[in-house]
Amino acid sequence: MDQYAVFGNPIKQSKSPFIHTLFATQTSQQLVYRAIEPSNEDFKITLRKFFAGEGKGCNVTMPYKEEAFQFAQQLTDRATLAGAVNTLKLTDDNLIIGDNTDGAGLVLDLKNNHIDLADARILLLGAGGAARGVCGPLLAESPKEIVIANRTFSKAETLVSIFKDLGNVGACELDNLSGEFDLIINSTAASLNGEVPAISPLLIRPETAIYDMMYSAQLTPFNAWAKQLGARVTIDGLGMLVGQAAESFAMWRGIKPGAKQVLNELRHNLS
Secondary structure, three states, rough: EEEEEOOOOOOOOOHHHHHHHHHHHOOOOOOEEEEEEEOOOHHHHHHHHHHOOOOOEEEEEOOOOHHHHHEEEEEHHHHHHHHHOEEEEEOOOOOOOEEEOHHHHHHHHHOOOOOOOOOOOEEOOOOOHHHHHHHHEEEEEEEEEEEEHHHHHHHHHHHHHHHHOOOOEEEEEHOOOOOOEEEEOOOOOOOHHHHOOOHHHOOOOOEEEEEEEEOOOOOHHHHHHHHHHOOOOEEHHHHHHHHHHHHHHHHHHOOOHHHHHHHHHHHHOOO
């Protein structure tokens, strides 16, 4: 039977086996999906053994996305722009293709939550790998502007240099932010530490949609903070997780599973 997996360290918290098992049931696909936790030294060796056996494809999470980028023999355009790979596929010609489905998962979740990206002013907090992974797909939706804000300004400028040819994108320091935005996306890991990015409360308006890439059973710290300031729409990253998984599954099996049903199941289990 075709084997699929998620590689990461640590990996026990991963929801990917649950998600892809539901996708397989939903689409009547016969496959096995499991979690694999290699040591940092053995990641590429473990990957090679996986694909030399019955492995047909895998997801890759922290801290191996950059190594997976180097491991792939061919890259999709969005993986090249992201500088990281979260999905690997073995083709019938024994070629390993690397893709990045994170940005597509974010856009899918935003659309499922009725967030209009066309002509929107978007503030993206953070300039790390998570931000880089979503910039291209966000710009493909033709927003009016994306402002990337980061504590280290040079990192935000680096992202602008990568994506400036794809649309209107600029950089700003966190403490210099001002103006009005239709959507604010937090790509930092602040919520994992119970913290909130150091931005002005004046940026949070009732009509501003708030999106935190982190997720939890309760409101994330960033979403809770924004809601206290009057934001009417707050969304966490669980839907993005399911959306990027659906993109991976479609790449592997040639069939796009429904994300909403699986998201509801996952949300129920999480709570």
